[in-house]
Each structure stands twice: as structure tokens, then as C-alpha cells.
Amino acid sequence: MPVAVGRDAKEDILLHLEQVDAGANTVYLESSVQNLYGRHIRELLEDGLGDAKVEGVTVRAKDTGALDWVILARLEAGLRRLLPGFKTRLLPERAWEYRPQVPKDRWRRSRLYLPGNQPDLMVCAALFQPDGVILDLEDSVAPSEKDAARILVRNALLAVDFGPCERMVRVNQLPDGLYDLPDLLDTDGVDTILLPKAQRAEEVGQVAQFIKEYNTRWGSARRVWLMPILEDAMGILKSYEIAASCDEVCALTFGAEDFTRDIGAQRTKEGRESFTARCMLVMGARAAGVPPIDTVYSDVDDEAGLVASVKEAIALGFEGKGCIHPRQVRLIHDAFRPEEKEFQWAVKVKRAMEEAHARGQGVVAVGSKMIDPPVAARALKTLKMGEFYGMKEGGNHE
């Protein structure tokens, strides 16, 4: 049976593969960049078929400027669909040599969702400087394309330069998500796994155990963090247990769309239907000592609404927000920037703490005001955040 794979869309390639009689493989190519890259793409496909050690396969390709790592991903996915039991990986060149371990407590103010079966957005994602990118294998991928998306995401983890962004992948809901993991872990290019519709602490722990064992087996020392997404009533009720399930959980986050459906409510702009759940998530996460991170704001055109929603999230105790469009990143980062007044106050608190410490005193005071330990801790956090934004003592007078 002939199979199709890929997309007739920009920076992608659509392949039709067919097994004819044994003998030489045949490639027919139609490309928007025929004159400049046609020879190269044909060779790439022919060599790919050679590396795959297949015979008698006919490939009809319609290319719209796909990059090599995309073409290889589509060819591999096509061969897997065409030939049951086909296992050969067609890997692109790795764009990076060594990536340091991402710290568990890094900034996660913004994380940009990228549909897992759409390569063009992946290539430019880092330009918008989100703290993290999420290559999504779950809801943004049609059920029939899950296999192709997994291979595309794997190749993206190898070949795309995501710069300083944390590389996150949202796998499918467990237990299916377990099958997504080996392809991702083998690249050594994934920092954090998002677990959608997490409901039970045990399953999160199992994923951590699976990853640990898998990585040990092939000799990687990398610790891969987990970010469970709580998207239903059960998940919210178990938020503490899930957050505390294992040391790999780096944050808890919330999925509003599925949650409102689960409780039988309608999603509104004000979000009253999920207010309690978000507060419970904050408490569960904080009780377990991990930061809570808020859901996405889905109206891309409403910038004022997004900013208000981030401010509300900060007020509730969240430390980050999801983005479904690159334009949202800057607005979110600006909203997380501490107020100048707040930052300068934090500077004073730190100074007072140092002075008190030097004098051997336990009591910290700014002017005539005593500073309680939790207030001091908040000030230190503000200070750290402000310094991250380049804020300086006394303000910027340039």
C-alpha cells in the first residue's frame, strides 16, 4: 500500500512512498527550490534510502523549501509507515556539541508552544527569546501524525539551534507518552518533559524512574526535569502529591481548557471557573517546594488581556506563563519585571541584612521598620529577578 507523509506547506516536504518490485529505488522530485537545491535534495533522499537499506521503493516528493533535517524525518517516517518493522533512524547532523545541564530552578517565565509536526516555527523559535520552547507531541498533533511528529521533533532536537532556551517536549498522555521518550532521550537534547493530564503521583515517579534507567543504560549523566500539567479535578486534588512525587519535578503547571471541560464549566476570560483550582495548584506546588507556572492566554490579539492575566498570575503566586504565539513572549517578560520602587526597596533590605549580619544581630530593620524573615526572602527574590533584567541600585540614569 502506498503511503503519504509530511505536509504540502512552506518549509516542509510531502512524500508519497510506494514499494514496487525489488531493484533500484526511484526518486521523483518537484521542488520550489529545484534549480538551487534540487540536486542536493535528490541526493539526500537517494542516500537516505541507501542508508535505510531498502530496495524497490519509489518516492514522489513535493518540496517547499524543507531543510535537510525535515526531509530526513519525513523519509524515515514514510519508510516506517511503508515497511512494518522498519527501525533504521535517519539522523541529521547535530548542530551542537555539548550542552550543560539545565539547573532545576532556572527562570521559566515564558515557554513557547511549537506544534510538533510543523518545522518552520521551530527554526525561528529561539529568535523570540522565550525562557523555554515546548516541542509539542500532544494536542497540537493530529492522532494520525503522532508517529511523524515524534521523528520530526527528534531531528529538531539534534539539528535546530534553540540558543539558550530550555528545550522542553510535551509528550502524549501516559501511558502513551512513555513510547515517545526513547527517541527524545537518545538525542541528549531534551532538558524537560511536560506530562499532560497528570493525575497520579505514581505515574510521574515512574516516568522519572524510566528516564533515569534509560539514560544510565546508554551512559548519559543528564538529569531530565519533569513538569506535570494538571488539567482535571483529580490532578488538582493531588497537586501536592504530584509535585512531591520525585526530585525531578521542577514545576507544576495548569491546563485550563481541559480542566474547565472536566468540571463541566465554560472557559471565560475572567477565569472564575478555574480560580480555585489555580490557587490549589499554587499551594500544592509551594508545599512541595516547586514553583507553580500558569497556563497559556489564548487570545493572541488581546495584548492588554495577556498583560492583565500575567499580572493576576503573579499576584496569585505563579512564576511563569505559557505562550502560544511568539509575540506574547516579550509582553510576558515585561510583566514579570519588578517595579523600580520594589527593586530599590529590595536593595535596601539586602543592605540592611548584610549590616545586621556584620554586627552579629539577628534583627533586620530598614529605617524604623523591622523586616521579618519571609519579607526578607521575598526581597532577595525581587533583587535576583531585577538583576536578571539589568536593574541597578539607584536606578538607571542613562
Add this chain to the structure above:
Amino acid sequence: MSDLILNAVGRRVPLEVNGKPQTIFQGVGAYRPTGPKAAPRIPSNADYGTDKRLRSLREALEKCGLRDGMTIGIHHHFRDGDLTVVPLFDTIAEMGFKDITFAPSALFPTHEPLIRHLESGVIHHIEGSMNGPIGRFCTHGRMKGTGILRSHGGRWQAAQDGELKIDIGLIPAPSADSMGNANGVNGPSACGPLGFALTDATFADRVIVLTDHLVPFPNVPWEIPGMLVDYVVEVEKIGIPEKIVSGTTRITKSPTRLLIAEYIAQFIEEAGYLGRSFQAGAGGISLAFVQYMAQRMRAAGVKAPFARGGSTKYLVDLLNEGLIGYILDGQSFDLDGVKSLRDNPKHISTSPFTSYNYHSKGNIAQHVGTAVLGATEVDLQFRANVVSHSDGYLLHGIGGWQNTLDADLTILAFPLFRGRIPIIVEEVTTVCAPGEMIDVVITERGIAVNPLRQDLLDRLKGSSLPIVTIEELRRKALQLCGAPDAPVRDMETPVAIVKWVDGTVLDTVFKVPERE
């Protein structure tokens, strides 16, 4: 075809084209021809009454004395909505004439049917722009003569110094009276200014106005004065309004292009050009950068003395807000632009005569602070190409692009690659601008400043913008896309030449052999 010799940008160009001797490019501002300007034939009033109407275009062409080998000019203000060019050549074919030199100010996809008249030899060659299927036809060397690509200003220059002699100028006009007084702001096919038609009105020996909206004398305003017109022909329809002013000129939604537009606005401010005049086109990036720049102008409390169109709703809004003093407009891209031009005394129609004229005592383009333009290729010497694709095929006309390079700060902005094809190249396929004309290249992955503009580099020191070298941009593009094959071109067979704004030959477009 004559021998090819090397010009001042290091390109091989012919000394003779279509039987006419050519002057090769000698450097920017180096060529200054002398003597009197060219002029059309002397008419006499006694030959013209108050009613110049004729029954058909054919009758008008006959009365104009159309012969084999003549040159016919036309403007392009109807863009892709034009309904006059193809019927014009159908009529000429019916009349049995051939070897016509066709000199439009631009052509659009709707003009594809001209290919049959190029194949049959009714049209000898095109002087103007060649894109799409006509571009392919020319690039394959199938046109009888050699194409000549000129800028909007270059068309005016060539008419003035006698390089381009227009025998018959056809002026499709949205509104006209029986004397031939014409404008572009009234009638069902309103298109905005008619400035490009002034070349034909002023320099053609014979001028025909074609209209679908005949009004009683006097038709005011008369951007085209009837005293320059020989005949008036009324037809049912000269344009498709939705395609003339599409009304769909929208700010890009592409996050990459918006990022480029933000970089442009930030660069303009940090380079000290905020509050200076600017040129804004209708491209997605152009519309977007104006919005970001306007935000910065509001925050800084500065106004721009004027902006150059193509006008759009976005530019009109800024005029009404008081952020710009005037719009000096070459063409309107949407109905808001047309309406503002008609109703707002601070929205002025300008022509290539005032804007881009090389043979004048100064022009408007020289007064512009910042111009933001696109390009199909830029090379490591900052030379830029707008007419051909990297595979050698003709793609666009030059338009006003070469002319606006006269701005103080000329920015070329584009994504680092389009559909896998890198825009920064080792050597451009066709030189349309010498490197010294380009000050800055802005892409989503880095900004390169021409080393000739050390002043800009100094001012941008310490900027948060990603300033890199042009070589670095090239390296990044190759890393992402891989190296493309060199185009297959027959480097001994010119199919078209590219003129610089002074009429000298800047580069040659060579034949690309047809693949089976």
C-alpha cells in the same frame, strides 16, 4: 550582440543593445550628459478642437500613425487590475503591426497573455519590468530583442535624455473629459495618483487617453492636462477596482517579519533618525516598521516632516494624528490612500518628475531621511539585487527601488532566507545597486552595517541590537540552508540589461537555458 566589457561594479555589460549604443556604468554620480533635453514633436492648436473623442482604440492608433517598430508607453497605476494593456496588443496584432517596443512603467501577473504577442513578434522587446511568466520567457532568451530594466526614475531620465523615444503614450485614466484632462482620484477605477503617466504625457509624440468615466469639461483636478493629449477614447471598463487598490494591504502577522520590523524601528532611533522623513512601502515589513517607529516617535515626542508613500490606511492615520507633516505620494495602495489624496491638502501627489528625476536640479528622494526597502539578494560587498532570483530568472521590476536609495539611511530588510534560499550571497546574480548605496541590512538573525558607514557603527556601539558583519550573516544562512548550486547561465548571451538611474548599464541578465 556586441562584446561584453567590464564596468565600474565589475560586471560584464554590452556596448550595444537592440542596435543602440550604450554607456556603461562609471560610478555613482560620475555620468553627467550635456546638451539640450529631448522633446516631443511640435503640435499646433489648429489641429485640435474641443472634442478629441474617437470611437475606438484602433481608430486612435491609426490616427496616431502607428507603424512597425514604434515604441508604445503606458503607466502601471492599475497594477494587477489593469484591463488595457492586453487589449492594446490584441488590437495592434489585429491591425497587423509588429516589432513594437513596449515601454510600460511596470507589468503585473495579469499581463501574462502578452506572451503570445512576444512569441508572434508583435512585441519586439520590453523596456520596463519583466516578472512571472514574462520574466521566464525573457530569461530563456525567447524575446526577439533584449529587455531593458529601468527604475521609475530611470524611465523619466531615459525619456528626457533621448534614450527612450516614446512614439505613442497610452494613458488609461479613471476620470477624463473630452479635451483629455485626466485624473486618477475619481470614477469607478480610481487608483490615486497618475504620476507615472506624466512621462508619456510629456514626452510621447502622440498621447491617447483611455477612460471608463467621461465627465463634462473641465475635469478637475487635471493631473494630466488635456493640452498634452491627442485623442480620448471611451471604453466600458479600464480596470478591476478590487485589484487596483486591493484594500488588503495588511500588516504582516509573521512573527519573524514583525521582529525584523521592531529591529528597524530600534535601529532608526539609535542611529539618530527618529523624527526625520521616511519612505514606507506596502510590503508587510514596511507597514509594520512604521507602526513600531510611530510608537517610538510618540514616546520621544517627535514628528517627521514628511513621509513618502505608496500610501496606505496606516500612513494616512499617522498624517491625521499629526505624527507626519505631509504625505508625498507616488501611488496609493488602498482606498484610504486614494481618499486622503483627494481630500487632504497635506497629502500631495508626486511624480517621478519631482521625486526621482536624475536630470533635474535636485529631487525629493534626496531629502528623505530613512528608506526601508527589500531585496532578493545582497552580497558581501553590500551590492543588492531586486530583479532576479538566485537561479538567474527575472522576478521583479526595479520600481522606485533604485531611486529611493538616495535616502540618508538606506535599510534593506528581509528574512535571512526565504523558502530555504539564502538572501545574503557571495556575489549577487544581478547588480541593481552598487554597495555604497546600501547602509544597513536588517534580518531576524542579525544586522550588518556597511563598513563605509562608520558613523552608524559608532552610534550603535553598546546597542542591544544583534549587530554582526555581513560575512557572519552569510555564514549563518549557509549553516541553516546548506550551500545552493550555482545557477546555470549562458554567460555569453544577454537577455536583458539593468540600467542605473543615470541611464548607464549597471549589469546584464544572462540567458538561463530551458530544461527539458
